[in-house]
């Protein structure tokens with residue numbers, strides 16, 4: 001679909017921002033679908049976020065993504081926040097409405113679920129207990145989407161116990177907080193294990209977690225994608241568990257944003273995946 005009468009614009013606001021793979025993903029799709037437009041990295045200091053977001057309509061932007069450290073602050077600035085993003089408490093996508101007002105969305109949870117279903121089409125959130133490690137922003141998106149997919153039991157474990165307890169209280173059943181020291185034992189009988197902490201990311205130590213009690217039938221996922229295989233995923237794979245890394249989450253969260261801005265729900269092709277993998 002071409003729009004020769006208009007050059008379409010979107011971008012990602014972050015500080016720093018040049019590490020973001022989003023421009024590569026969206027520009028790949030703009031070219032693939034023959035849409036005249038571009039997606040740019042926007043280095044926005046925290047103190048400039050409000051002005052930058054409010055400038056989007058005047059600049060003719062269809063919207064933008066938000067990355068660290070703007071996801072929570074932008075939530076407070078936009079005019080409307082959709083219900084899922086409200087539960088998550090952060091937005092990663094802004095869409096400029098026809099009247100110039102701003103709508104906020106969070107597509108991380110959608111991206112997460114799609115990445116699992118893409119890897120294992122028979123996966124079900126209600127197949128058994130799910131252990132989630134971590135209680136930060138990534139965890140909130142993953143937890144909200146798991147609950148919406150019908151998860152029956154989620155054991156939430158975080159280094160800072162009070163953060164897990166507060167999150168379990170806020171989200172309610174089926175999420176229950178378990179103490180950090182019981183994280184190894186919490187894996188007994190689990191159908192799924194998800195790491196949402198920064199542990200295992202390039203430059204960080206591995207997640208301190210013994211997998212001995214985890215059933216070999218469990219799916220193990222890590223929302224980290226640098227490196228492509230974290231020590232947790234390597235350990236899980238070597239004992240026979242099915243694994244999923246965070247790259248699919250990154251790729252899939254971009255799809256509804258592209259659709260909202262440019263009117264096409266884009267596909268994740270092998271070529272796109274290989275192009276992004278080559279940057280890791």
Ligand SMILES: NC(=O)c1ccc[n+]([C@@H]2O[C@H](COP(=O)([O-])OP(=O)(O)OC[C@H]3O[C@@H](n4cnc5c(N)ncnc54)[C@H](OP(=O)(O)O)[C@@H]3O)[C@@H](O)[C@H]2O)c1
Pocket residue numbers: 108111133134135136137138139158159160163196197198199201223224225246247249250251253
């Ligand atoms: N694939 C994707 O699209 C995607 C999307 C979002 C995030 N991510 C990745 O997810 C990871 C977390 O991001 P986030 O935004 O959720 O970060 P965040 O909000 O800062 O949360 C960090 C989490 O890691 C835990 N943590 C940090 N250091 C730890 C340690 N030494 N031992 C145990 N736990 C530790 C924190 O526990 P405390 O509460 O105790 O500090 C917290 O639960 C990052 O690697 C990020 O790149 C990927």
